[in-house]
Amino acid sequence: MVQPKIAPSMLSSDFANLASEAERMIRCGADWLHMDIMDGHFVPNLTIGAPVIESLRKHTQAYLDCHLMVTNPIDYVEPFGKAGASGFTFHVEVSKDNWQELVQKIKSKGMKPGVSLKPGTPVEEVFPLLEGENPVEMVLVMTVEPGFGGQKFMPEMMDKVRVLRKKYPSLDIEVDGGLGPSTIDLAASAGANCIVAGSSVFGAPDPAHVISLLYKSVENAQNSS
Numbered sequence: 001m002v003q004p005k006i007a008p009s010m011l012s013s014d015f016a017n018l019a020s021e022a023e024r025m026i027r028c029g030a031d032w033l034h035m036d037i038m039d040g041h042f043v044p045n046l047t048i049g050a051p052v053i054e055s056l057r058k059h060t061q062a063y064l065d066c067h068l069m070v071t072n073p074i075d076y077v078e079p080f081g082k083a084g085a086s087g088f089t090f091h092v093e094v095s096k097d098n099w100q101e102l103v104q105k106i107k108s109k110g111m112k113p114g115v116s117l118k119p120g121t122p123v124e125e126v127f128p129l130l131e132g133e134n135p136v137e138m139v140l141v142m143t144v145e146p147g148f149g150g151q152k153f154m155p156e157m158m159d160k161v162r163v164l165r166k167k168y169p170s171l172d173i174e175v176d177g178g179l180g181p182s183t184i185d186l187a188a189s190a191g192a193n194c195i196v197a198g199s200s201v202f203g204a205p206d207p208a209h210v211i212s213l214l215y216k217s218v219e220n221a222q223n224s225s
């Protein structure tokens with residue numbers, strides 16, 4: 001059985017108070033903190049880079065689950081490793097030629113390698129990255145177009161999750177975009193175990209309650225499968 005992980009997306013936090021927002025999420029029961037790294041090129045939004053991860057790392061021991069929405073992920077491995085990132089998830093759409101080198105470099109810097117795919121990318125494109133000597137250790141299935149928080153969950157992406165769960169029973173499968181109490185059961189029953197949630201957690205009067213609902217949904221789905 002794969003461990004459920006709830007990862008609030010810090011994109012929805014108050015960036016001016018990132019350290020205290022991170023601490024608040026951990027106090028509310030978050031397992032990981034999801035960090036959205038956007039370069040203004042791969043996606044039409046610009047967020048944070050390694051210096052912010054380095055600053056945050058001074059204030060928390062939490063697992064920093066970094067999602068690199070960038071055109072040249074290889075350029076970010078060294079700085080993110082140094083900054084204290086825990087997971088480094090890159091996009092398959094920009095890594096077809098160098099994913100082996102990328103995975104090796106991520107691991108050598110002590111980070112967990114993951115691969116992500118946009119809604120329009122067929123799931124088969126990540127299969128090669130899950131085979132062989134140096135596989136990725138997580139697949140992040142985007143359930144919205146990457147770039148912005150607060151978008152509507154795309155239920156049709158659950159086919160990708162089902163295919164991955166069937167083929168790789170012990171793989172960490174993460175979903176990201178539009179997840180909250182009204183959509184979690186679809187993702188959990190499809191087989192996702194790592195759940196990223198931004199606006200549904202940060203916008204709730206009781207974030208701890210939402211985090212526990214998300215966690216329980218994954219647990220229940222696993223117990224009944």
Ligand SMILES: O=C(CO)[C@@H](O)[C@H](O)COP(=O)(O)O
Nearest residue numbers: 146147149150177178198199
């Ligand atoms: O990567 C992204 C957006 O590109 C996400 O991490 C969102 O930030 C999730 O936010 P919600 O859809 O949960 O509000």
